[in-house]
Amino acid sequence: MKLLFVEDEPVLIEEMENYFSSHGFICEQATSFSIAEEKINNYNYDIIVLDITLPDGVGIDLITDIRERNLDTGIVILSARNSLSDKLTGLNLGADDYLTKPFFLEELSARINALYRRKTLKGAENICFDDFKIDPVSKRFFFNEEQIGLTRKEYEMLLFFVVNKNRVVSKSSLAEHLWGDHFDQNDNFDTVYVHMKNLRKKISCASGKDYIKTVYGMGYKFTF
Amino acid sequence: MKLLFVEDEPVLIEEMENYFSSHGFICEQATSFSIAEEKINNYNYDIIVLDITLPDGVGIDLITDIRERNLDTGIVILSARNSLSDKLTGLNLGADDYLTKPFFLEELSARINALYRRKTLKGAENICFDDFKIDPVSKRFFFNEEQIGLTRKEYEMLLFFVVNKNRVVSKSSLAEHLWGDHFDQNDNFDTVYVHMKNLRKKISCASGKDYIKTVYGMGYKFTF
DNA sequence: ATTGATTCTAAAGAAATTCTAAAGAATTGA
């Protein structure tokens, strides 16, 4: 679950990142219009929290970029002005929700969670393969109705593999997905290896099969 | 897949080389106009990333050199934020894409991959010949839908042959393509021979045919 | 604070790939 915060106030953006990353979201920041534009055009986010007053542009203009790129991205608008017209323009352009500054993080959280629920509930009730079932709402994983306890990283990893089934997933893109900005190219893949090991073990303990193949020098491939 | 980075900022060029070589590309650097010119006139690259502001010349002037030499080379221009006219001239002269500095490596990556896809598949999803199929996205090779596990060198070698089908490929250009700068003219071709052997074996094991003919004293020729 | 769970680091060992070297086969041209 990847969020992007577009906001120029350093204190607020830090607070949001802190709060949501500690609540299990993978977070990225964009502190200006131009940064936001570049990120939006090159990545997919599940939800984007968008301040509409930015030093180098009007946040609302980003909404069309977002919608062009991915119809499924949730958009929450933040505005200092409690102006009805901004709100309406934003919602008309395709924002999903609106919040007036100042606000409590808990309120933003409630809205993001609601949006997340709407998004995940919409198409995908449960993801099933063989005797496995993934419930994206409760973030749980089952084998024959028996729950397999996964940690957050393991769950995110599995979901990424399932979404990219039958495709070779490079370690870099896996790491980028799991750690976002915070994974840097010079880091080694030690932690990726460890999480892989643990995830594989849990899956094969339950089913006896190994669904994730290693593609030497390329990455991993999940098939079912 | 061979890239050339033309860029005079040492930090940036190192970052780019790091990033892309760890993502499976073969990379070379040119830190000045003159070096770039020399390389472009003597080697072929799949994609050239070209900073247009260089200490000893204007990068745009290289575009015509590149186009004269090889119509198929992808060109991505890097430019400072304000110089719109440069970008337009570049695109008019035959660049394929441009990127404004500063940028995220991931963005450059997205564009290079897009260009690569456009180049290698030109519309079609996969490259096919006889009962073989190459999927350039996941870098896999199939015979009758059965995957043939190739190592990276074998895969790059095969792709080079397929791209140059019906043409005699010299060992030098093959080595040049596979090892770039790191292959030096005094090296012998022992490893080329070994990889050839292994690639041929895998192909003929699957199909019973030998697609790669030896042209004594010249090189190899791939036909189908 | 203490506990327990998760995540990360580091290092050793395994496995796959890549390269080296050397011997033998094929091709060329004198």
Added chain:
DNA sequence: TCAATTCTTTAGAATTTCTTTAGAATCAAT
């Protein structure tokens, strides 16, 4: 034909990449 050159093949050494383990650091909840 035969020497020189070029290419093929093989075996194994070196290197790179991946797995596994154990324990340290971090985080979360009591």
